[in-house]
Structure formats: C-alpha cells, structure tokens
Amino acid sequence: xxxxxxxPLVRLxxxxxxxPNGALALAGLDLAVGSDDFLALLGPSGCGxxxxxxxLAGLLPPSAGRLQWAADxxxxxxxxxxLGFVFQEPALMPWARVADNVYxxxxxxxxxxxxxxxxxxxxxRRVGLxxxxxxWPRELSGGMRMRVSIARxxxxxxxxxxxxxxxxxxxxxxxxxxxxxxxxxxxxxxFAVVFVTHSVYESIYLAKRVAVMAARPGRVVAELPxxxxxxxxxxxxxxxxxxxxxxxxxxxxxxxxEASRAGAAASA
Amino acid sequence: MRVRAGVPSGAEPARTNxxxxxxxxxxxxxxxxLMAVLVLLLGWEALVRLRGIPHYILPAPSxxxxxxxxxxxxxxxxxxxxxxxxxxxxxxxxxxxxxLASAFVLSRRVERALYPLAVVLQVTPIVAIAPLxxxxxxxxxxxxxxxxxxxxxxxxxxxxxxxxxxxxxxxRDLFRLYRATPLQRLQLLLxxxxxxxxxxxxxxAGGLSLIAAVTAEMVAGAAGKETGLASRIFEASFRTDTPKxxxxxxxxxxxxxxxxxxxxxxxRMLLGRWHASQRD
Numbered sequence: 001x002x003x004x005x006x007x008p009l010v011r012l013x014x015x016x017x018x019x020p021n022g023a024l025a026l027a028g029l030d031l032a033v034g035s036d037d038f039l040a041l042l043g044p045s046g047c048g049x050x051x052x053x054x055x056l057a058g059l060l061p062p063s064a065g066r067l068q069w070a071a072d073x074x075x076x077x078x079x080x081x082x083l084g085f086v087f088q089e090p091a092l093m094p095w096a097r098v099a100d101n102v103y104x105x106x107x108x109x110x111x112x113x114x115x116x117x118x119x120x121x122x123x124x125r126r127v128g129l130x131x132x133x134x135x136w137p138r139e140l141s142g143g144m145r146m147r148v149s150i151a152r153x154x155x156x157x158x159x160x161x162x163x164x165x166x167x168x169x170x171x172x173x174x175x176x177x178x179x180x181x182x183x184x185x186x187x188x189x190x191f192a193v194v195f196v197t198h199s200v201y202e203s204i205y206l207a208k209r210v211a212v213m214a215a216r217p218g219r220v221v222a223e224l225p226x227x228x229x230x231x232x233x234x235x236x237x238x239x240x241x242x243x244x245x246x247x248x249x250x251x252x253x254x255x256x257x258e259a260s261r262a263g264a265a266a267s268a
Numbered sequence: 269m270r271v272r273a274g275v276p277s278g279a280e281p282a283r284t285n286x287x288x289x290x291x292x293x294x295x296x297x298x299x300x301x302l303m304a305v306l307v308l309l310l311g312w313e314a315l316v317r318l319r320g321i322p323h324y325i326l327p328a329p330s331x332x333x334x335x336x337x338x339x340x341x342x343x344x345x346x347x348x349x350x351x352x353x354x355x356x357x358x359x360x361x362x363x364x365x366x367x368l369a370s371a372f373v374l375s376r377r378v379e380r381a382l383y384p385l386a387v388v389l390q391v392t393p394i395v396a397i398a399p400l401x402x403x404x405x406x407x408x409x410x411x412x413x414x415x416x417x418x419x420x421x422x423x424x425x426x427x428x429x430x431x432x433x434x435x436x437x438x439x440r441d442l443f444r445l446y447r448a449t450p451l452q453r454l455q456l457l458l459x460x461x462x463x464x465x466x467x468x469x470x471x472x473a474g475g476l477s478l479i480a481a482v483t484a485e486m487v488a489g490a491a492g493k494e495t496g497l498a499s500r501i502f503e504a505s506f507r508t509d510t511p512k513x514x515x516x517x518x519x520x521x522x523x524x525x526x527x528x529x530x531x532x533x534x535x536r537m538l539l540g541r542w543h544a545s546q547r548d
Contacts, residue, residue: 091438095460095542108446
C-alpha cells in the first residue's frame with residue numbers, strides 16, 4: 001500500500017467523464033495503481049467501472065482530470081505497449097487461427113512473424129493452450145477462447161493488465177480455474193492488474209484491494225484491503241478470514257447500492 | 269487438465285479421416301435434385317409425345333437439345349456476348365460498389381450526399397431507365413453495360429457498407445490500443461470483417477446482372493452482330509421458332525446456375541474455414 005501511494009504505475013487524478021447525452025459516468029475519480037498492485041473494481045451495474053477501465057487504457061479521454069503514467073515508464077517498453085486489455089468477450093478474430101490471434105499485438109507493432117514466434121508459443125503455453133496454436137477460434141470452448149484472449153493480452157509482456165468482467169459469461173468451475181491461473185500468471189510475470197467484476201467472491205479471492213464504486217455519478221465509495229498472502233490456495237476460499245472479507249465487502253457493496261439509489265433520486 | 273481432451277487442434281484430422289465417406293455423402297446429397305430434374309424432363313418428353321403437342325407450341329426436351337446442337341453457330345456468339353456483358357458489368361459493379369462503400373465509411377458527409385442517389389438508381393426499374401440511356405449513349409454495347417451495372421452495383425455497395433461497419437467493437441478497441449495504422453486496420457480488421465457480407469452481395473449481384481443484361485438487351489431491341497441471347501430469343505419468337513426460344517432460355521438458365529455455383533465455390537474458398545455461413 002505504501003509503495004503504491006509513493007510511486008504509482010498509473011493514476012487517475014480527479015477524473016470526470018461526461019457522455020454526450022449529459023450523463024456523468026465518473027465524477028472526481030481518484031485511483032492509483034501500484035506496479036505490484038491487484039485492484040478489483042466492484043460495484044452495481046452502471047457505476048462506471050468499465051468506463052474507468054477504458055479511461056485507464058486510454059481508449060476514452062476524460063472530460064476533466066488527468067490520466068498519469070509513471071514518469072519513468074515510456075508508452076512502449078522494448079517496442080511493446082505497457083498495458084494489455086481483456087474484454088468481457090474473448091473478442092478473437094474468427095478468420096485467424098489461435099496463434100495468429102495471439103500474434104496480433106506484436107504484428108501491429110511491426111514485429112515479424114518469425115521474431116514473434118517464440119513469444120507467441122510462450123504465451124500459449126502459459127495459458128495451457130500449447131497444442132492449439134493451429135486451431136480456429138470456433139473450435140474452442142468458451143473458457144479456451146478466454147485463455148487465448150489472455151495470451152494475446154500478455155504476449156507483449158505488459159506492465160499492467162486490465163480486465164473487464166472477463167469471466168462473467170463462463171460457468172463456475174471454468175471461472176474458478178481461470179481465477180487460479182490468472183494469479184499464477186501474475187506470480188510468474190509480475191504485472192499489475194485492474195480487474196472489473198460484479199462478483200464479491202471473485203474480487204476477494206483475486207485482489208489485494210477492492211475499490212467499491214457507486215453510481216450516479218460513478219465514484220469510489222469504499223476501499224477495502226485484502227491483506228492475504230499469495231499464492232492463495234483453494235483453502236483460502238473456505239477459511240474464516242475469507243468469510244470475514246465477504247461480509248465486509250458485501251456491506252460496502254450494499255452501502256454503494258443505497259448511495260446509487262439516492263443519487264438517482266436526487267437527479268430525478 | 270487445462271487442455272480439454274478431444275478437441276481437434278485443426279480441422280484437418282477430422283476431414284482426412286472421413287474423406288471417402290464424406291465424398292459419398294456429397295454424391296448422395298446431389299442425388300435428389302438430379303432425380304427431380306430428370307423426372308421433370310422425362311415427364312415433359314412423355315407429355316409432348318403422347319399428346320402429340322406441336323413443336324411450335326411446346327417442343328420436347330429432346331428437340332430443344334437437338335436445336336441447341338444444330339443452331340450452335342448462332343447461339344454460341346450470342347451466349348458469349350451476354351456472358352461478357354454480365355461479367356464486365358459485374359466487375360465494374362464490384363469496383364464501383366467497393367470504392368463507394370469505402371468512401372462512405374471514411375466520410376459520413378459523402379454518404380449522406382450520395383447514398384440517396386444510389387437508392388434512387390436502385391429503386392427505379394431498369395426497364396424504365398434503359399430507353400433513356402439508349403438515347404444518350406451512342407454505343408449500344410456501352411448502353412447495355414451501363415444498364416446492367418446500375419442493377420448490379422447496389423447490392424455490392426449496400427452489403428459492403430454493412431460489412432465494413434460490422435467489425436467487432438472490442439476488436440476496434442484493440443486495434444486502437446495497439447496503435448494500428450489505418451492500413452493495418454483496413455487489411456487486418458475491416459476487410460476480413462466485411463468479406464462475408466461482400467460475398468453475399470456478390471451472389472445477389474451475380475444473379476441480378478444476368479437478368480439485367482437480358483432485360484436491357486430486350487429493351488434495346490438491338491439487332492445485328494453485337495447482340496446476345498435476348499435478341500436470339502426475340503428473333504425466334506417472331507418466326508414462331510419455339511425450339512430455338514427454349515434453347516436460348518436453356519443457355520440463360522445454365523449461365524445463371526454457373527454464376528451461382530462459381531460464387532458459392534468462391535464463398536467456400538474464402539470463408540470455409542472460419543465463417544458460420546459455411547458450416548454444414
């Protein structure tokens with residue numbers, strides 16, 4: 001936490017985001033992400049979690065305030081972008097084989113296929129899809145497609161990985177497995193994570209910090225540290241400490257929900 | 269565990285394994301339509317012979333076939349003319365439709381200005397425009413080409429436009445995230461996304477351009493050397509040469525079917541491995 005406050009990798013500084021229709025999606029959002037952080041953004045739908053993530057990615061310009069990266073971190077590290085993004089859907093190119101989908105970020109940066117081959121193989125192996133380089137996306141299950149999407153985001157070795165409710169559409173078992181694998185990948189590669197979710201359990205199992213957001217306008221109303229060591233084992237999910245975190249986060253989420261309703265009533 | 273068992277790593281193993289069987293199955297699939305055509309022709313032949321219908325009312329298929337062979341010298345150049353007209357107009361329609369769709373995608377203002385004109389051209393029956401075009405354009409062949417082009421180009425334009433706009437929103441974001449150049453965006457995202465739509469437009473335009481080529485020629489009432497199957501059919505009808513009318517019709521139908529098959533084959537070649545439309 002202290003390291004985070006001292007030298008954040010990236011921060012949102014009093015960011016407002018107003019949509020063309022006048023709706024205020026984010027209001028005065030302050031968010032700092034440390035270089036070793038795992039931040040979960042949790043909140044009711046419409047609270048601006050995804051908007052905040054898109055502002056962080058530079059896909060959406062803030063209406064007011066600033067997006068600020070660490071001064072010593074250029075936009076590209078060794079020719080690769082400093083962040084990776086995993087969407088709600090796998091968003092693979094159906095006309096390209098798995099390996100070509102993973103190769104895409106490097107291809108767009110002008111890396112030749114030969115020079116990229118090792119990185120692509122490595123990324124696929126890390127997500128457990130080593131034997132599927134030549135498969136077509138439509139031949140894969142939903143969980144495998146999401147693994148390809150993660151491999152694509154990590155192939156450039158980014159410093160920050162942004163995930164927007166990536167496992168929401170998957171079945172429970174697949175989701176738990178992907179959660180474990182995400183933590184293992186992070187332990188191996190040491191990237192920071194901002195993870196948008198609407199699942200209390202997912203946020204606690206994964207994150208170092210949970211930022212609870214409320215809607216109308218979108219803002220952070222509570223921040224709860226999950227001071228538990230990594231690796232987090234299966235036993236953590238059934239521990240009393242996990243349970244205590246669940247209660248605390250659920251209460252914060254309930255309060256955020258009430259605050260959102262109050263905001264709606266005030267603006268009505 | 270991570271790798272789900274039983275999922276082929278490519279489509280090849282499944283295809284090579286069942287190759288012999290799938291060829292047999294394909295042949296079996298073609299059997300019903302072939303049988304239907306055969307039954308129809310035999311019934312027609314029997315009807316004409318048993319009822320003694322005169323050939324100037326309804327010629328038997330065997331007579332149509334004989335006429336095809338005997339009049340081949342007159343029919344072949346006409347077929348070639350119609351086919352060339354159709355394919356040239358189609359090629360021009362592809363060029364025009366794709367270029368205009370690209371311009372529309374690049375600029376909403378251009379689209380707002382020109383799209384209504386394209387719609388007006390499309391909804392006005394070609395039979396009604398053709399006489400005017402024949403007045404204004406000196407060369408009959410050029411006039412026919414223009415008429416056919418007008419009909420064929422709209423499906424290409426409309427479909428390519430939808431296709432270019434239908435690229436996945438997340439993939440668009442991804443291309444922005446990695447700072448793709450406009451050329452990369454076009455080559456790696458927009459063209460592959462638009463391809464299935466373009467091909468659907470091509471199939472429609474292929475059939476329409478043959479219809480338009482024949483219609484325009486009939487309206488033009490052209491005579492002489494530079495004429496197509498429409499003129500042969502007209503001439504035959506003036507002489508009550510019904511077998512030759514049928515022979516001309518048979519050639520037109522065969523041409524249409526061939527265009528249809530060719531574009532289906534093209535669709536399989538370009539989309540077969542990945543697009544949902546090509547699954548059995």
